[in-house]
Amino acid sequence: MLCFVELLSLSLSFDVNGVGVHHFRRTFLHHQAGVFIRDFEAGDGAAVLDLLQDNESGFDPEGPIHIDCGSDAALEESYCQDGGCFLVAVKDDNNNNEIVGTVGLVVGTSITYLKTGDSILTGAITGAVRRVCSQAVSLQASTSESTLQALLAEIEKRAMNAHVNELIILAYPSLTCRPSPPLLTKLGFKQLPAQLSGADALQFGKRLLDNE
Numbered sequence: 001m002l003c004f005v006e007l008l009s010l011s012l013s014f015d016v017n018g019v020g021v022h023h024f025r026r027t028f029l030h031h032q033a034g035v036f037i038r039d040f041e042a043g044d045g046a047a048v049l050d051l052l053q054d055n056e057s058g059f060d061p062e063g064p065i066h067i068d069c070g071s072d073a074a075l076e077e078s079y080c081q082d083g084g085c086f087l088v089a090v091k092d093d094n095n096n097n098e099i100v101g102t103v104g105l106v107v108g109t110s111i112t113y114l115k116t117g118d119s120i121l122t123g124a125i126t127g128a129v130r131r132v133c134s135q136a137v138s139l140q141a142s143t144s145e146s147t148l149q150a151l152l153a154e155i156e157k158r159a160m161n162a163h164v165n166e167l168i169i170l171a172y173p174s175l176t177c178r179p180s181p182p183l184l185t186k187l188g189f190k191q192l193p194a195q196l197s198g199a200d201a202l203q204f205g206k207r208l209l210d211n212e
Contacts, residue, residue, distance in 0.1 A: 035100060035147050037154045040079075040086040045072035047099040048088065055133050055177040061170060061199040062130055068104070069131060075104075083107040083162030084127075087154060089134070089147050100135040103151040107162050127164035127208075129155055132179050148179050152187055156208070165209050168192070170201040 040048065052065045068078035079086040089101030106128045134147040152169075159167055169189065172178035181191070181202060189204040196203060 034092050034143065035089040035150065036092055037087055037089050037101075037150055040075055040088050042072050044088055044099065045069070045075055048075065048086075048102055051099055051102060051135055052131060052133055055135070055175075057175055059199065061196055061201045065131075069102075079104045079106060079130075083158075083164070085155075085158050086131075087151060087158075089151055101133060101147040101151050103132045103155050104130045105155050105158055105162075106130060107159070107164060124165040125163055127159040127162065127167045129159075129167055129169040132169065134177050144176055145180075145183060148183060149187065152179065156187075156206075160208055163209060165207070167206045167208060169204050169206075170196075171204050172201050174200060 049065065049069050049071075052069055056065070066074075068074055075086050084105045084107045086104045087102070088099045091098045091100055107125060108128070109123070109125055129152070132148060132151060134144040134151075156167065167189070169179065169184065171181045171184050171189075171191075173181055181204070184204045187206075189206045192203045192205045194203065
């Protein structure tokens with residue numbers, strides 16, 4: 001059974017004149033397989049970094065983790081802009097704070113490079129799905145895959161709300177804590193012709209919307 005809850009959080013900051021400014025942030029909870037999927041919050045950064053580092057396996061084709069996930073500020077700057085977001089999965093138990101999964105979405109306009117070397121905007125909006133990970137150490141294999149599936153289902157909804165035309169994501173054939181090719185195929189993704197050189201990861205894509 002799935003359960004979706006929408007919460008509205010309130011924070012207070014001050015402008016240059018010292019006047020208090022209220023900021024509302026919507027947090028969507030997606031309940032499935034014993035976990036909740038919610039937006040990353042201030043204070044999550046250390047746990048996110050620990051989870052990703054605990055599940056590292058040598059070279060990471062997405063780049064050094066500390067650059068985009070090294071702190072709350074890095075997560076906010078790297079993902080929570082222009083329709084992007086960063087979500088975490090937390091255990092649904094009495095201590096509903098342990099982060100057991102992550103996923104990030106970066107949204108941008110696609111660029112095509114011409115033979116002359118010039119570049120043009122295509123008008124298509126691409127969403128890069130990054131840092132998809134579940135805590136394989138504390139979760140059973142079936143629960144780990146269910147967590148990944150729940151994270152990807154929620155990130156796809158966010159992408160559609162941001163008018164993303166196509167999602168791109170990496171599949172990891174040998175890592176149970178990352179999305180596998182069979183899982184992405186099950187979710188409607190297709191392996192892309194262009195692949196990364198020298199990386200044990202495969203590029204997949206999924207068409208969401210036609211150009212508007």
